[in-house]
Amino acid sequence: MTVKRMDNVLIVVDDLEAVMAFFIELGLAFEGQTTVEGPSVGSLIGLGDVRATIAMLRTPDGQGIELDKFHTPDAVRFGPVEAPVNALGLRRIMFAVEDIDAVVTRMQAHGAELIGRMNYENSYRLAYIRGPEGIIVGLAEQVG
Structure with a gap:
């Protein structure tokens, strides 16, 4: 079994509107926005009861960027906002x-x-x- 394609990349954000506007200005297309919530969402992602707003954006060639704004539980900042490019993790x-x-x-x-x-x-x-x-x-x- 091999990977067929990459569907999207998730970025958890605090200011959904500002980040969405940034990527739209860069040239991504806004596909839609919705709210997901409840214990089934929480169990899928390994958290308790979840409520989040999700916005989907797409590049001209079809690659997806998913922006998530967590309302419950609160998002957790891991490291400084201005982390350098060599910080561990997706940079x-x-x-x-x-x-x-x-x-x-x-x-x-x-x-x-x-x-x-x-x-x-x-x-x-x-x-x-x-x-x-x-x-x-x-x-x-x-x-x-």
Whole structure:
């Protein structure tokens, strides 16, 4: 048995509206939002009685980002918001983009912080930005 595909990545957030707006500005499409709750949801994810708002976003090629705002139990912050890229755990999500300079400029106008840029050989231009709640997003533009 092998993996068929990746369906989505989950990001637990405190300010659902700000994070949603950030990813929509980046170019993801909003698919919908709902609230899930109850002991069956809690038993699925290993918590007690749960109530959470879920927003689904999708990249142009169909990859999903799920944003969850927990109402009960309260979300737990594990480490600082501005954790460095080398902190253990999932640290960034990367997107292929066109015109990386325009994307960085647009995202900075919406509050993103530029962490750094580089050219990787003659293949890619890369940039890391930090969005709401310290979320790190990598941007890659293929060149040549």
